Amino acid sequence: MSSRRVRVAVVGLGYWGPNLLRNLVEAERAEVVRICDASADRLRPFGRRYPAIRRSTRYADVIEDDRVEAVVIATPVSTHFKLASVALRAGKHVFVEKPLAASSDEARALVALAEERGLVLMPGHTFLYSPPVVFVRQLLESGELGELYFISTSRVNLGLHQPDVSVAWDLGPHDFSILRYWLDESPTYVSALSRSCVLPNTPDVAFIHLGYPNGTIAHIELAWLAPSKLRRTAIVGSERMVVYDDTSAEPVRVFNAGATLRDPESFGEFQLSYRTGDIVSPKVEGVEPLLVQMEDFVRAIREDGEPRSSARIGLEVVEVIEAVDRSLAQNGAPTSLSATAQVAA
Amino acid sequence: MSSRRVRVAVVGLGYWGPNLLRNLVEAERAEVVRICDASADRLRPFGRRYPAIRRSTRYADVIEDDRVEAVVIATPVSTHFKLASVALRAGKHVFVEKPLAASSDEARALVALAEERGLVLMPGHTFLYSPPVVFVRQLLESGELGELYFISTSRVNLGLHQPDVSVAWDLGPHDFSILRYWLDESPTYVSALSRSCVLPNTPDVAFIHLGYPNGTIAHIELAWLAPSKLRRTAIVGSERMVVYDDTSAEPVRVFNAGATLRDPESFGEFQLSYRTGDIVSPKVEGVEPLLVQMEDFVRAIREDGEPRSSARIGLEVVEVIEAVDRSLAQNGAPTSLSATAQVAA
């Protein structure tokens, strides 16, 4: 394990890449040595701001530069597989924006390639580094919530439609990765309802049902059309309930509330009592998730470890999205994750 | 058309019946002449309060009393069919609490019976008389919302579990009747996900997808388990969006917001503009829905008209609930309303 800083190249400086770049510059154990974008215009302002970083419009320059140990890719989804596999083949660690790839086949191929070469492959599921999300995971791990009954989440706002991907491919990875991180498993089956309201063949609203092996069920609402922004998740357990709301000054609220079946053996009587106690908004630290994410990437490289946002999670997220698409193609039929077959009635 | 007051009997004075009774007493064109409950204990306090109303523990007394023109039934769902059909056969108009009956077969039989005899049969879908619901209906009728894209609604709180019916049978009729009233049509297909969290075989959370003939889609979340009470419906149209929230001091909010495809013929370019304008909380009158409902019942009797909460709506609501149950029995497969067959993939 070396303490030397990881030399990184950032590829793609459109909407999101500059955020990754800024946080990599701040990350202690990273050193950005190159940036790359097909458009010279896009590169120019960064030249002024970061004169020490080399700029190039050719990806080959990045790949051929032996100093570059790791490539951070923030290009359109359709290019993820090609750019990442070239980098992995060149022996470079890879961070790639979410979703990991445009299909589970591509994602699986990347995972295999990274394992083969002993390289880090990390998708940018930033929410796994968001303090409220981490807090809820700890609550779940502690058992404090009791049995996890169900999760219901809304991620809606007005905009931003993507021209080439559905709302499930664009916003879905956030919730699918969060659920995967919280539950430590992927859903068994998925069913979905969606509509292309504004653009043809581009679903901009989706309602998604998920069923998990342990009995937990979940519902996700995603939309680029909404009267107001909602980022609200209700997590209902037998002992505690939690509301996670990313737009609130109190992003996590823990409710000591529930229903208990009393004396269930008494003559088949219906005996239910409701409990409502204190509500606590725990203090959640205000770290910048993007910075923690990039630090986890370089840590994983230096320590031969796995990042929290692992390639495995990245692959499973793509599998869930594909299952959503399959369900939509079958008019909303519940679809198992592992196969193309519909869940038997 | 007579202006004489309609002589009514109220049957069932458990949880809900007293509310109907109180509002019937207040309704100008109604006169409560009898109340009936199997339990004499339940009847007693009403004797003190309404000494002029005759009390009886036998339903036959109600049926045999020729003065009674209309029967208002607030008994358990399983008894609706029997009590209502006896009353209709005796030539009495019938109001019955929601849902109209315990199955669509029963509901259909009641509808046929009422039509045959020329009697009013009215289910207690009280929300159709709630001012915010009426206001939204008027907005939809006016065309102000543009094309109706989708509706998403949450009706959740902690309690009250019913021992013998699911959350879909208990809370579902509210939203199914509201949607029916707003859209003037029933869904083509339904799919659902639910779980019996607390009581065995009693689903207390349900996520329901609905698809309508005109392309509108809807999602309904129902739960007796929730960290906090939600009664929120988002209605998204191409020109306006509406939030209807029954728990808010501003129950209807109209958002001048949307996304517009500009110049869609230009070279397949992606040209979308977002519009966010004023938000208006219109003044909504504060009438008591239950009173308006009971007045509509007696008006329909006297004017040979149909109540807004019609028998037809009552039947269709039961059909939707049955479709939900069929979908649940098929692991969430989308189910058409008219047949038992699953919607083909």
Add this chain to the structure above:
Amino acid sequence: MSSRRVRVAVVGLGYWGPNLLRNLVEAERAEVVRICDASADRLRPFGRRYPAIRRSTRYADVIEDDRVEAVVIATPVSTHFKLASVALRAGKHVFVEKPLAASSDEARALVALAEERGLVLMPGHTFLYSPPVVFVRQLLESGELGELYFISTSRVNLGLHQPDVSVAWDLGPHDFSILRYWLDESPTYVSALSRSCVLPNTPDVAFIHLGYPNGTIAHIELAWLAPSKLRRTAIVGSERMVVYDDTSAEPVRVFNAGATLRDPESFGEFQLSYRTGDIVSPKVEGVEPLLVQMEDFVRAIREDGEPRSSARIGLEVVEVIEAVDRSLAQNGAPTSLSATAQVAA
């Protein structure tokens, strides 16, 4: 100490009296034997509801009835003194709606009379029986809040203007009694700003400053004109802060927040650290304050004790209101409570 029920007469059945009557009927240790109102029309409906209670339009009937041990007065403020003193002179315990009397002279005379005769005299400061108010008092008593820095409260809504009293006489008693209960002392001085916006010579908005012997300061905003209803009180202590909001589903919220001066001896340096920790909404029991208030009245009578809403508090509340009026007459000059002189500059 007798366990016999206290025989009570309720005098005044206008806006508020019926609420007192209803709760006295429910109170276990009280028995309402008479009701009295100058208007026979007002009495009539109660005759039907409570046939066992004697009705009268003459106050003398109440006073002359030896069975009546206690009189509950809910008449206009201007009549409080006369009705209460007659009752006390007749040896009857007295409950009188807030404010205790129309002047501190009157209030003092009533207090003296009650003490002389050994009778209970209790003003109707209902908020002292409101669970959130009691909860905050317990927090203050426990020392958990640390030093109490200041309190800021808003009690505003649209309506209801009173034709003959100012907003300070109408709404002020709520906050003045709550502050007296929390702080266990009256303010040293008061200053006020008000305006008669709608009716001439009837201030309908008032901003009131209060200074307390222990250094705590308070601000109260009262208005019958407001865009929306506010019932919000912030209580800021050195260790904890509290928001009490009577309109919220979480009426008490405790904030672990504050500012601490670190190492204040270090070279006169400015060393301040801010602390923001958990926020807790404690479960507050949902009892009916009016019922608890009336039970406290009969308890005080039977146990020769003092009610929480004591005559002393009632007197001090009137003294504060008079000081507010004196300050207003002096263009808002700070006015000491005990004297008519202005606080010296």
Add this chain to the structure above:
Amino acid sequence: MSSRRVRVAVVGLGYWGPNLLRNLVEAERAEVVRICDASADRLRPFGRRYPAIRRSTRYADVIEDDRVEAVVIATPVSTHFKLASVALRAGKHVFVEKPLAASSDEARALVALAEERGLVLMPGHTFLYSPPVVFVRQLLESGELGELYFISTSRVNLGLHQPDVSVAWDLGPHDFSILRYWLDESPTYVSALSRSCVLPNTPDVAFIHLGYPNGTIAHIELAWLAPSKLRRTAIVGSERMVVYDDTSAEPVRVFNAGATLRDPESFGEFQLSYRTGDIVSPKVEGVEPLLVQMEDFVRAIREDGEPRSSARIGLEVVEVIEAVDRSLAQNGAPTSLSATAQVAA
């Protein structure tokens, strides 16, 4: 009127100066030619970011540079007078952060100096460029609100204590300048209550009453200690009421609500009706107030005009703060603005 860009120097690059610098760089009609700070360390990062701008630790360099037409001062309040007067004497236009100076004598001297030399002197009352504040001013100008009864405002949060100035000097200028801009006049008298809770002799909470010539009254609550951030202003007029909340996604809400005296001549009867109609959240444009402010500065210079945040307003704001301090020194006595004498009782 020249269209040449105004050559500006920014002096003071501590907490706030960098924001002014950033916006001046963006402003089309400004050209930042110099930055100055006593600390070379503070200047250094800006050298990297803006290599074309000259840096200096000596203020004299700024004053002696003939290219510099205008000086933008963001240094501690105690230095405002000295730095601004030197610049004005050197014939340079001056922008100075709020408050304009540490006393009204200083402020008056600066105003006189600027007038004498025909130079722009502008204090940084940024809120006068905030879209919601401008929107409310337009509402007031339009007469839509009717007679302006009163204004109540809260500006509280936890932090940031200033070591050398009170909360009234730090936060007060925001509200005093907003009120001056809305009402077009200064208050006649002021009274205040405050407490130094955390630091000795540094009031960190203040309640301030203001009376205006036209009868409007206002209340301002300022605090560095608060359980949660509040930025709420209620503006109550006879025809409309407005809530301006800077923390809300709907910063301006207009309430069609009020109370009307009906038929006031009828026999002295009390006839009041309440009106509650629609509530509208108008769309308010999302421009950056700081940028608009700096553009107004350079516009005023080029067009020989007066900036919206005029020297006159800056002076009056300081006069109000001084009146607050005088009232506090007199235990909260109402104090006229124009004289040191207390308002006569």
